Every structure is written in C-alpha cells, then in structure tokens.
Amino acid sequence: MTERRTLLRAALLAPWLLPAVARGAACAGRRVRGAGWADALRRDLDAMADELTRTLRPWAVPDKVFVPEAYGLRTGELATPAIRRAVDACAAAGGGIVRLAQGDYVSGTIDLRSGVMLEVAEGARLLASTDLKDYPERRARRPTVQDSNMGMNQSLIFAEGCTRVGVRGKGLIDGRGTPDNFPGQETTGATPGRPFLIRMLDCSQVVIADIRLKDSPCWMQNYLNCDNLIVDGIHVENQANHNNDGIDIDGCRRVIVRNCFISAEDDALCFKGASQRPIDQVLVEHCRLYSTCNALKFGTDSQGDFRNVLVRHVEVGGPAADMRAMKRRKADGGISWETVDGATVERVLVHDAHIVRAESPLFLRLGDRGRVRPEQARPQPGRLRRIVFDRITGSDNGRRGSFFTGVPGHAIEDVLLRDVDLPMTATTEPAIRQQDIPEAPAGYPDPHMFSPVMPAYGLWTRHVRRLTLQRVRFTTTAPDPRPMLLAGPDADSPCTP
Structure with missing residues (x-):
C-alpha cells in the first residue's frame, strides 16, 4: 500500500x-x-x-449512612418510595450517604437534596423503572432554551438548586433505555417519553465519581448552570437508543472532567x-x-x-x-x-x-x-x-x-x-x-x-x-x-x- x-x-x-x-x-x-x-x-x-x-x-x-431497607423497602417492590424517604432523612440529618448496597433496586424518579450523596455500592444495581408513569415531570424553575427546545422534564435522578450533592460508588446505574422500553424517534428537538438518567440544574459542589452508567433512554447526564462540578472516574456506555449522549455540561463554571471512559451513540462529551x-x-x-x-x-x-x-x-x-x-x-x-x-x-x-x-x-x-x-x-x-x-x-x-x-x-x-x-x-x-x-x-x-x-x-x-x-x-x-x-x-x- x-x-x-x-x-x-x-x-x-x-x-x-x-x-x-x-x-x-x-x-x-x-x-x-x-x-x-x-x-x-x-x-x-x-x-x-x-x-x-x-x-x-x-x-x-458526612459519614452518616441511610439505607432504603431501613425506610420500608420490601423485596420485589418498587424502591422509589423507600429511597425517597432515605434521602429526606439524610437531608434532615444535615447530610450524608444514601447507600444502595444489597442487590437490585428498581426505581423511578429520585429527587436528591442538599448534602446527599447517593452511593451505589459495588455489586449493587440501580435499575430504571420501565414504566413512564414512575417519572413525574420536574419542570425547571428557571426556564432555559433546553426546556423550550427539548421539552424534556423527566429523569431518573434529579436535583435542582442543591448545594453539596452527588452520585458515586462502584456499582451500576442501568437506564434500561432500549427502544422496546422507551420508543421514540431520533431528533434534534423534543424527546418525549424518554427520560434522562441524571439531570442537575442550578446546583453547586456537584460530584459524580467512579460510578458505571449504562443505557439511558435519552441523554445520560445533564448538568446545567452548576458551579464547582467534578466528574471523575466514571464509565459510561450509552448505546441503547437514539439521542444517547454520554455527558452534557451546560453553562457550568469551574469544572473538572478526568479519568472517564464514555462511549455514546450520540455526542460523548x-x-x-x-x-x-x-x-x-x-x-x-x-x-x-x-x-x-x-x-x-x-x-x-x-x-x-x-x-x-x-x-x-x-x-x-x-x-x-x-x-x-x-x-x-x-x-x-x-x-x-x-x-x-x-x-x-x-x-x-x-x-x-x-x-x-x-x-x-x-x-x-x-x-x-x-x-x-x-x-x-x-x-x-x-x-x-x-x-x-x-x-x-x-x-x-x-x-x-x-x-x-x-x-x-x-x-x-x-x-x-x-x-x-x-x-x-x-x-x-x-x-x-x-x-x-x-x-x-x-x-x-x-x-x-x-x-x-x-x-x-x-x-x-x-x-x-x-x-x-x-x-x-x-x-x-x-x-x-x-x-x-x-x-x-x-x-x-x-x-x-
């Protein structure tokens, strides 16, 4: 040649x-x-x-740990209510860790609060519910072009206006976002019926570390107007559906993205x-x-x-x-x-x-x-x-x-x-x-x-x-x-x- x-x-x-x-x-x-x-x-x-x-x-x-099992989680049930109660208790106590540590947790929308670190421990999995009814809309208090263009207000993990918040752990968060579970067309506009996996708006001191993220129905992560954002050591495979971005950072200041592997059907970083x-x-x-x-x-x-x-x-x-x-x-x-x-x-x-x-x-x-x-x-x-x-x-x-x-x-x-x-x-x-x-x-x-x-x-x-x-x-x-x-x-x- x-x-x-x-x-x-x-x-x-x-x-x-x-x-x-x-x-x-x-x-x-x-x-x-x-x-x-x-x-x-x-x-x-x-x-x-x-x-x-x-x-x-x-x-x-803080080293205080809150587990869904202590807040009413029962085997075979949707974990969303118990995880939410653990988050509320953690925030009320001044912050700490909400830990998922025992197998699989099937959940819809989890609203994080200030001072809460959601941790998926090694060997555990947070599995997104495949029922769209488990993702109530979370409309941004401050409208942006993303809202008027994408019309996307659903996500598995959501935080708005929080200080000191994050997701970490050696476990897996699986969006189970295949077209069979979340059908939709490839688009440059709205993506109805396909939630994001993580969405954080107007937050500060955000940490996303070590976690494995897989197969969101739409974008994997969206951090919008956040200050002091660290994304470190995460492994992302978003190859299940259309508009499968790996990570989207929008209008943020003081940002570090390091040691990450991202494979995405749509834009990676x-x-x-x-x-x-x-x-x-x-x-x-x-x-x-x-x-x-x-x-x-x-x-x-x-x-x-x-x-x-x-x-x-x-x-x-x-x-x-x-x-x-x-x-x-x-x-x-x-x-x-x-x-x-x-x-x-x-x-x-x-x-x-x-x-x-x-x-x-x-x-x-x-x-x-x-x-x-x-x-x-x-x-x-x-x-x-x-x-x-x-x-x-x-x-x-x-x-x-x-x-x-x-x-x-x-x-x-x-x-x-x-x-x-x-x-x-x-x-x-x-x-x-x-x-x-x-x-x-x-x-x-x-x-x-x-x-x-x-x-x-x-x-x-x-x-x-x-x-x-x-x-x-x-x-x-x-x-x-x-x-x-x-x-x-x-x-x-x-x-x-």
Missing part, C-alpha cells in the same frame, strides 16, 4: 502545496503574522488547571449554552471519549459563552470494533467546536489528543441559526476565536477531511494547529467543489452538513482569518486526487511563521 505524505515544516508554504486554491495566495513572499498569543494562552490555561486541581475537591460527605449562562474554567484530562456522532463538542445549543477550556491527554473518536455500538460507524467529528446561536467561543486549547476513527477529526463552525427562547429577540452571530490544537495525532480516520468555516461577514479568527499528524483514508470518489458548498448560515451544525467528501483530504477553510500551521502533516493511505489544504473565499491562506 502506498502512502501519500506531505509535511508542513517550520518554513513558508510553497505554492505547490495549495493546488486549486480558489482565493488567497500561499504565504511565500508576504509577511506572516505569528501566533504568540497561543503561548500566552497556554500559560494562562496551565495556571487555571493548576488552580482547579488544587482548590476544586470533592465536598466532605458535549458542552452547551442552552442555560444562557457562560461556561468558564474547564479542565478535561485523561479521558477516552467515543461516539458515532461527535466525540468532544461544544454545541449545537450555543446561547451562552464558552471560554477558558483546557483539554489534554485524551483519546477521542468512534467506537472500536470490540465496543458496543448501536450504529457501527466512525465518529462524525472528533473535536467539534460550534457556535451558531450568538455565543462567543474563545480561549480553548486541546493538546496531546489522539483522534481515532473520525470522518472529520477537526471541525470548527461559526454560523447564524440564532435559536433562543420564543419570547427572546434573535441574537447576532457570535465569535469563534483563539482556538489551539497542539500535539494532535490520529489513526484509522475517515475520508471526509477536517474543515473550518464561518459565514460571510463573520469569520473564525486566530486558530493555531501545531505539531499535528493526522492520517486519513484516501478516496477516489469525486469531492464536492468548494464553489458548490452552500453557506447555510442557519443550518444545523455537524461535520456531515455539506458532503461525505470535502474538497481537501486534510483541511478546507472558508471565512477564517489568521490561521497558523506549524509542523502539520495530513497523510492518506493511498493516492488521493484532492489537495491536502484548500483555502476558500474570505479565508487567509494557512501559513507557518
């Missing part, structure tokens, strides 16, 4: 590296602006990560802005994130800003052949940063990431959908800027290619790719011509939005300003008629200083 290799070294790009460029010349012969801002950003985010690691610790759980609150100060490290949609993502709901985010030492992409998968295919996107509803996305750094089995390893999209609550005015397009991909490797990726695109009048700004080595699958099929790619400003943003074969096998850009490449290489498994790099209209030619 032959291998096509083209290497961008620390020198100006020569014109022959950019065949068929529609607009924008190669860097040779003109002054190139550097990306010194990226080194300052790295220092700032390293300092942020150190501060989060030092100060964001799990809250001290997804940040959102439907809360219309900013996401700020986020550290993601030492995680393995797999999805047949987007492995690591901000969007599509992007009403609140997303900034000061450091992702390091991760593997992202599609599920391997030996993993459970509802849909056996590559990830649509490896890392996808999207803003289409007015948010500013900035100061985001990913380094030491390995991208596997992704059709588009890297995807940036600045659009103009403008989705907000019905009573709110449509916002102007947001901004997508100061984005760094540093020390990115990959294997077994697809043929589509990575691409970055804004819309006319609103360009992505200040993007650095440094020490990137991404192999791609070659194709002999015709690629879409860049002049045929619609602007689609209000289109749903996903890497498959334009074509299965994009104009460049490595990276295509449009409406991007100040894109810098340093030691960047895309390779193909065989000869590919497409160029490695292609800069479309209103895009600076990618350059190395």
Whole structure:
C-alpha cells in the first residue's frame, strides 16, 4: 500500500502545496503574522488547571449512612418510595450517604437534596423503572432554551438548586433505555417519553465519581448552570437508543472532567449554552471519549459563552470494533467546536489528543441559526476565536477531511494547529467543489452538513482569518486526487511563521 505524505515544516508554504486554491495566495513572499498569543494562552490555561486541581475537591460527605431497607423497602417492590424517604432523612440529618448496597433496586424518579450523596455500592444495581408513569415531570424553575427546545422534564435522578450533592460508588446505574422500553424517534428537538438518567440544574459542589452508567433512554447526564462540578472516574456506555449522549455540561463554571471512559451513540462529551449562562474554567484530562456522532463538542445549543477550556491527554473518536455500538460507524467529528446561536467561543486549547476513527477529526463552525427562547429577540452571530490544537495525532480516520468555516461577514479568527499528524483514508470518489458548498448560515451544525467528501483530504477553510500551521502533516493511505489544504473565499491562506 502506498502512502501519500506531505509535511508542513517550520518554513513558508510553497505554492505547490495549495493546488486549486480558489482565493488567497500561499504565504511565500508576504509577511506572516505569528501566533504568540497561543503561548500566552497556554500559560494562562496551565495556571487555571493548576488552580482547579488544587482548590476544586470533592465536598466532605458526612459519614452518616441511610439505607432504603431501613425506610420500608420490601423485596420485589418498587424502591422509589423507600429511597425517597432515605434521602429526606439524610437531608434532615444535615447530610450524608444514601447507600444502595444489597442487590437490585428498581426505581423511578429520585429527587436528591442538599448534602446527599447517593452511593451505589459495588455489586449493587440501580435499575430504571420501565414504566413512564414512575417519572413525574420536574419542570425547571428557571426556564432555559433546553426546556423550550427539548421539552424534556423527566429523569431518573434529579436535583435542582442543591448545594453539596452527588452520585458515586462502584456499582451500576442501568437506564434500561432500549427502544422496546422507551420508543421514540431520533431528533434534534423534543424527546418525549424518554427520560434522562441524571439531570442537575442550578446546583453547586456537584460530584459524580467512579460510578458505571449504562443505557439511558435519552441523554445520560445533564448538568446545567452548576458551579464547582467534578466528574471523575466514571464509565459510561450509552448505546441503547437514539439521542444517547454520554455527558452534557451546560453553562457550568469551574469544572473538572478526568479519568472517564464514555462511549455514546450520540455526542460523548458535549458542552452547551442552552442555560444562557457562560461556561468558564474547564479542565478535561485523561479521558477516552467515543461516539458515532461527535466525540468532544461544544454545541449545537450555543446561547451562552464558552471560554477558558483546557483539554489534554485524551483519546477521542468512534467506537472500536470490540465496543458496543448501536450504529457501527466512525465518529462524525472528533473535536467539534460550534457556535451558531450568538455565543462567543474563545480561549480553548486541546493538546496531546489522539483522534481515532473520525470522518472529520477537526471541525470548527461559526454560523447564524440564532435559536433562543420564543419570547427572546434573535441574537447576532457570535465569535469563534483563539482556538489551539497542539500535539494532535490520529489513526484509522475517515475520508471526509477536517474543515473550518464561518459565514460571510463573520469569520473564525486566530486558530493555531501545531505539531499535528493526522492520517486519513484516501478516496477516489469525486469531492464536492468548494464553489458548490452552500453557506447555510442557519443550518444545523455537524461535520456531515455539506458532503461525505470535502474538497481537501486534510483541511478546507472558508471565512477564517489568521490561521497558523506549524509542523502539520495530513497523510492518506493511498493516492488521493484532492489537495491536502484548500483555502476558500474570505479565508487567509494557512501559513507557518
């Protein structure tokens, strides 16, 4: 098998590296602006990560233990009433542990309270009831875009306005969310009749640790407008139904996600802005994130800003052949940063990431959908800027290619790719011509939005300003008629200083 290799070294790009460029010349012969801002950003985010690691610790759980068996649980009965009584007693006592420790507990909605740590001990299982009547609606006191768009108000574990709350343990929470139990269509809107497994709104000091989570009827976890959130050491397999996200973090501040394994039918680790609150100060490290949609993502709901985010030492992409998968295919996107509803996305750094089995390893999209609550005015397009991909490797990726695109009048700004080595699958099929790619400003943003074969096998850009490449290489498994790099209209030619 032959291998096509083209290497961008620390020198100006020569014109022959950019065949068929529609607009924008190669860097040779003109002054190139550097990306010194990226080194300052790295220092700032390293300092942020150190501060989060030092100060964001799990809250001290009182050693008082409450078990459902002491509150009326009988063998063979639905455990919900006894678990609720244990939670109430725990909260009334000033907090502690509600422990599920003896086999299986079948339950509907459990409302957590401040000071309560729900613990599923090793060998125990919390099994979601398969009767939708056991999930009474919990409507958010503070309406958000998620409520107006998804209309989802049911969950197995729910908390709102709590301080010091969490779920932990070496046991299993199984949502039993198959289509037979919870039927529904794949959708980008409402998901009626399919509860979330965990939903926490407007909470602070939230800890989710060590637990195994399996097969939610819909999203696995949703943390919306929470402060001081720790997700550590969890194992998630959400491969049973449509819209099976792994974890959704929406409008939260001071967040650590570390040591996690997530395999999801839909987005694996997804940040959102439907809360219309900013996401700020986020550290993601030492995680393995797999999805047949987007492995690591901000969007599509992007009403609140997303900034000061450091992702390091991760593997992202599609599920391997030996993993459970509802849909056996590559990830649509490896890392996808999207803003289409007015948010500013900035100061985001990913380094030491390995991208596997992704059709588009890297995807940036600045659009103009403008989705907000019905009573709110449509916002102007947001901004997508100061984005760094540093020390990115990959294997077994697809043929589509990575691409970055804004819309006319609103360009992505200040993007650095440094020490990137991404192999791609070659194709002999015709690629879409860049002049045929619609602007689609209000289109749903996903890497498959334009074509299965994009104009460049490595990276295509449009409406991007100040894109810098340093030691960047895309390779193909065989000869590919497409160029490695292609800069479309209103895009600076990618350059190395």
